Amino acid sequence: MQKNFNDRLLSFLSVIIFILAWQIIARLKIVDPVFIGQPLEILKESFNFFASGEIYEHIVASGVTFILGFSAAILFGVTLGLLTGINRTLYNIVSPYIFAIHSTPIVALFPLIIIWFGVGVKAKVVIIFLMTVVPILANTIDGARSMDASLIKMAKSFEAGKLFILRTIIFQASVPYILSGIRVATGRAIIGLIISEFYGYGKGIGYLVSFYGQTFQTDKLMALVMMLIIFSFSVLKTVNITEHRLLKWKQPGSEHI
Amino acid sequence: MSTQSKRSPTLLSLYRQLKQLSLGRVRKREDKQYNIAMLNIKNLSIRYRSTGQLAVKDVSFDLGEGRILAILGPSGCGKTTILNAISGLLSRTEATMEGEIVVENEAGKPKMTTVFQEPRLLPWRTVLQNVAYGLEAKKESKNEAREKSKGVIASVQLQKFENYYPSQLSLGMQQRVNLARALVCNPDILFLDEPFSALDIETKANVQAVFKKILTKKKVTTVFVTHNIKEASALADQIIVLSKGPASVENILDKKKLNEIPKEALNYFESFDE
Numbered sequence: 001m002q003k004n005f006n007d008r009l010l011s012f013l014s015v016i017i018f019i020l021a022w023q024i025i026a027r028l029k030i031v032d033p034v035f036i037g038q039p040l041e042i043l044k045e046s047f048n049f050f051a052s053g054e055i056y057e058h059i060v061a062s063g064v065t066f067i068l069g070f071s072a073a074i075l076f077g078v079t080l081g082l083l084t085g086i087n088r089t090l091y092n093i094v095s096p097y098i099f100a101i102h103s104t105p106i107v108a109l110f111p112l113i114i115i116w117f118g119v120g121v122k123a124k125v126v127i128i129f130l131m132t133v134v135p136i137l138a139n140t141i142d143g144a145r146s147m148d149a150s151l152i153k154m155a156k157s158f159e160a161g162k163l164f165i166l167r168t169i170i171f172q173a174s175v176p177y178i179l180s181g182i183r184v185a186t187g188r189a190i191i192g193l194i195i196s197e198f199y200g201y202g203k204g205i206g207y208l209v210s211f212y213g214q215t216f217q218t219d220k221l222m223a224l225v226m227m228l229i230i231f232s233f234s235v236l237k238t239v240n241i242t243e244h245r246l247l248k249w250k251q252p253g254s255e256h257i
Numbered sequence: 258m259s260t261q262s263k264r265s266p267t268l269l270s271l272y273r274q275l276k277q278l279s280l281g282r283v284r285k286r287e288d289k290q291y292n293i294a295m296l297n298i299k300n301l302s303i304r305y306r307s308t309g310q311l312a313v314k315d316v317s318f319d320l321g322e323g324r325i326l327a328i329l330g331p332s333g334c335g336k337t338t339i340l341n342a343i344s345g346l347l348s349r350t351e352a353t354m355e356g357e358i359v360v361e362n363e364a365g366k367p368k369m370t371t372v373f374q375e376p377r378l379l380p381w382r383t384v385l386q387n388v389a390y391g392l393e394a395k396k397e398s399k400n401e402a403r404e405k406s407k408g409v410i411a412s413v414q415l416q417k418f419e420n421y422y423p424s425q426l427s428l429g430m431q432q433r434v435n436l437a438r439a440l441v442c443n444p445d446i447l448f449l450d451e452p453f454s455a456l457d458i459e460t461k462a463n464v465q466a467v468f469k470k471i472l473t474k475k476k477v478t479t480v481f482v483t484h485n486i487k488e489a490s491a492l493a494d495q496i497i498v499l500s501k502g503p504a505s506v507e508n509i510l511d512k513k514k515l516n517e518i519p520k521e522a523l524n525y526f527e528s529f530d531e
Contacts (some may be wrong), residue, residue, distance in 0.1 A: 150375070150377055221503075
């Protein structure tokens with residue numbers, strides 16, 4: 001759906017009115033600002049985080065954990081997913097684990113994972129990996145399995161090698177599935193990151209969230225939550241831009257819907 | 258099956274008429290120009306493993322270099338099975354084969370490429386990238402493959418559409434891309450599996466003309482499967498008529514004789530095109 005100027009204006013006004021109402025309610029102490037924070041204070045605290053330089057080491061720590069865990073999940077999920085999708089034996093071997101991990105509340109395993117991997121980066125990476133690998137893996141398998149077998153016959157008629165077929169047909173056909181898996185995984189990755197940092201040692205955005213939450217510094221807590229929203233939003237935006245580039249052939253204008 | 262029995266008396270008499278025109282089983286070709294047989298099929302029988310069904314029964318024919326052979330027969334009679342057996346797309350796990358298939362030229366094993374009934378283009382590749390696909394599969398560098406492809410795309414009159422995606426093209430155009438993708442590999446033998454059957458009448462004539470022009474100009478040895486005798490006679494030098502499954506050779510017609518096919522026979526074969 002293309003948004004025109006009026007649509008945009010309405011969305012913008014909605015947000016502005018919400019923030020104004022929030023500010024007024026907190027200012028007039030209709031609800032105590034300790035519970036909900038104040039938009040202006042939140043903005044101020046956000047600036048302070050960066051001005052004092054306090055936030056940087058936490059951003060770096062969280063960023064590294066996030067990138068390591070998430071990219072490991074993408075790499076592993078896509079590779080295993082493609083192979084599983086085209087090989088029946090492998091599919092039968094792998095599929096029970098997919099269902100098992102998918103049904104496991106990974107959060108319940110956190111204490112164990114910390115015992116196995118320690119309180120450092122390793123455990124956090126493992127948690128993010130476990131939280132995100134399943135949607136990516138399952139979607140990739142779906143993509144590879146649903147592909148059009150006649151295209152593979154076509155490739156074989158040109159004596160294409162197996163790896164070439166995997167790269168140029170099976171992977172390409174799975175890209176839309178992989179991207180939607182990554183989109184679902186993004187939200188889970190951020191949840192995994194924050195919760196794992198609750199348990200971890202004194203670094204990372206999640207650690208700060210838990211610290212300011214326990215000490216009732218609501219404005220700072222809210223400032224961090226805002227940052228997380230912006231971060232999550234930009235990851236999703238990146239996925240969308242990538243999708244737009246990779247799936248040019250599927251865009252409106254062609255006959256696909 | 259009731260239509261079958263209704264037809265059969267006329268069928269017999271038609272075959273009798275056709276027989277008078279036919280060359281019978283193909284012997285070593287006499288005209289010198291096409292002395293070298295590229296393709297030699299001897300007593301080929303094929304049985305599908307899954308159903309145990311005999312799809313092809315004792316089929317023999319040969320094909321000279323640079324010639325176009327049409328395999329004509331009703332839908333489902335096993336034409337495509339013969340084609341896949343020759344091109345190697347029919348795997349031994351799918352079917353058992355008896356008899357001999359010899360594909361040979363001076364260089365040894367000739368290059369073979371198939372043009373399928375549906376275009377089977379990769380939707381995420383542009384026309385240019387699709388045509389280059391076969392070359393890339395054969396490990397040619399991307400740039401070289403694209404350079405070569407451009408020439409062939411021009412020959413199927415699609416130079417303005419190089420950067421279009423398949424979904425932006427009509428079916429007739431897609432089928433021309435399909436042909437270009439096969440031709441760019443410079444095949445010694447080209448297999449066409451009912452390449453016009455999915456097209457509407459107007460597009461069909463147009464695409465056929467493009468195919469005919471290129472195939473005769475490039476002198477590509479071609480085996481062409483169809484159930485439409487008009488298509489066959491428009492394109493081929495030689496036509497093999499197969500019986501209803503299991504496929505066996507009913508007749509082999511040479512181009513010269515095609516004009517003499519009685520009208521009723523043509524109409525009968527037209528009825529294959531349902």
